[in-house]
Amino acid sequence: MSDNKRRVDPVTGTETTGHSWDGIEELNNPLPRWWLWTFYGTVVFSVIYVVLYPAIPLLNSATGGALGWSTRGDVAAAIAEVDASQADMRASLVETDLAAIDKNEALFSFATNAGGAIFRTNCSQCHGSGAAGALGYPNLLDDEWLWGGTIEDIAFTIRHGIRNEVDPDARYSQMPAFGDMLEDDQIATLVTHVQSLPGGADPLSGPGGELFEMNCAACHGANAKGDRTLGAPNLTDAIWLYGSSDEQLTEVISRGPFGVMPPWGGRLSEAEVRAVATYVHGLGGGEPQVGENTIPEGAGATDAAPSDPDEGPFEEDAPQE
């Protein structure tokens, strides 16, 4: 209220507040009293709230509140609850034979989803969040596997890693650095020769073939198709872990690549290892267990008649090509 003399507006009969702006005066229309009580109610509520719940921000945290409640505690409780609810699934994952996980739909779904989460946390740094790898880091989506692509092979690789000094069971091999053993022109000949292999060239013929037989065939095989027991890659396919340009192949042959993967057996639980193995195996390139008569996965695996361009039911196709 203003100290000005109170005045009553003659038109409405309402008292003014005494405030005047350019001759326009403010009428004093009273607020409803319930509004005032509502306001007091919110004040009381806020005091109770401040006492019971975290409220006043301090330097490093906020006041805790008498109830000891926090959103962090809620999250921890929710995580614990989910953990507990998944205990059966994790136990079942450890007990089930790896190759049989995909027979159990619920277990397979759990393993794939859990494995995806674990993969994105622990594996994506090298292999990429889409598992497409990078130069020197294998693409896990394709159908080429250096050390084997069955789910057992994949689980072993995850558990023990590759070429690390930490785990004595790690898969290990080393390609020599031929830069010390061969002349530059010999290496150049080999590079040209290796580049021709995916096109169907005979690995053992020609000048390059001779060098290949003497230096490379021991590990990569006389047919150049590699050896998974040694982690020696197939040189006749379209996949090049370290690239296929002249410079890249020269570098690989001269120095010898040495890709290392840490063992995850100690860091991940057995259930987690199996979940990641299931996830990676299901990315499109996984191979069936030897002797297992399952459907082929991934590339070229189709016998569906409708896909046939000539006799399928979809001849009314009209793509905008």
Next chain:
Amino acid sequence: MAEPTSTLYAAREPIFPRRVSGFFRRMKWWIMAATLAIYYLTPWLRWDRGPNLPDQAVLIDLANRRFYFFWIEIWPHEFYFVAGLLVMAGLGLFLFTAALGRVWCGYACPQTVWTDLFLVVERWVQGDRNARLRLHQQPWSLRKVRLKSTTWALWLVIAVATGGAWVFYFADAPTLLRDLVTLDAPGVAYMTIAILTATTFTFGGFMREQICIYMCPWPRIQGAMMDDDTLTVAYRDWRGEPRGKGLRRREAAADLRVTGPQIGGRSPMIPMPGVRDTKHAAPLDGPGDCIDCNACVNVCPMGIDIRDGQQMACITCALCIDACDQVMGKIGRPRGLIDYVALSDAPREAAGGAPKPAWRHVVRPRNIAYFAVWAAIGLGLIFALFIRPDIEMTVAPIRNPTFVTLADGSIRNAYDVRLRNKHGEARPFLLAPGATTEATLTIENRADNIVEVPADAQERVRVYLTAPPGSDLAGDERTDIRLWVEDTASGERAHVDTSFNGRDNE
């Protein structure tokens, strides 16, 4: 309020509207019956959708993210139907406000309807206006306690029924009712009922006009949307003034010579001292039609005097029209001293002319524009409803990575495909690429290319398309392709256009 007040806060003055009968009151009874019936009965209507789907005609199934409305079923991705309906509701309010003022407030608003219902109870238990006023002014007695508590108990029953009806829209009504009674229903159901019971009880029983005046934003918005052509409840002051009874009427007639008539009925009415508006002046040879009987004030649920002119507190419930018409009939004057009028007609009527016909106020460019947009959206929604595909497939190409080179040099693309089945039974969907697409299709972890989607469900599968080495598809950077889906049971088909990424660097 007429006296100077020095308080900043004012207690609510209780309002005891008198019962009235007449055309508008009858219309309000019918609208009240219809709206309450729709609200309470809708959840109990049944609609057969087959064995796997709920048989409740109107059901908002939040847990399963489905909205059922008779033969229409809406999934979350079709929420634009709901958005469209909300836009239509908004435009409808614009249209009605521009044409007929606050008809929503006066007839259909839940606050009005439930307050009206509570008033019926109050009147039934405590009697009409005068009896209630007396009861209110009495000191507390056994009789007062009995009457008040009976009223409140009945209000509470209505409030519980109101909150209770609400939750039936979100679950199977008969099952939920049984669970509610046996205390097996989810806590959120009880909580919702409790909150809605509390709001219904206090808003309808005690807050009433306070909600409209202080809480609701709509009066302000509507005030801005009305114009001089809007038909609204108003007092024909040029006909009614000078008002009064007996001697006071004659004195008032004399005063008019100095103050001049009020024109247009605006609030607050600003007198124009000394100005004599000869053009619009009421005839001075007799008093006005208003005999100052206060019938219009006594029936008003908002406790206002419509003769003060247009005011924010008026919800245009039109009960004052009924009240005044009764009085006019008794004193032998034509009805309509208080009536639906357009303010633009005021000068014409005051000069003795006839008002424009109501339809000419309603049919004008502004209302036509509102209606056109409203109807266009409505027709668009109906059209969209009928062209909804029976098979729904969405295809999301995986872009991390865009393609994978396989050992034999072929190029593989992956797609996340969602298949939706809105039928009440499971359907087998066959997936295939277009005939001229030189790629083979496989589905992750499946032996064939058929996806069996359960009833009323969505299935997501990862689909691989593999282009053989050396093909155009494998070599070109990007090719537009088409994916087909066929319900192998019915033979129905649909397709989705997407693209295939090849390696362009070789």
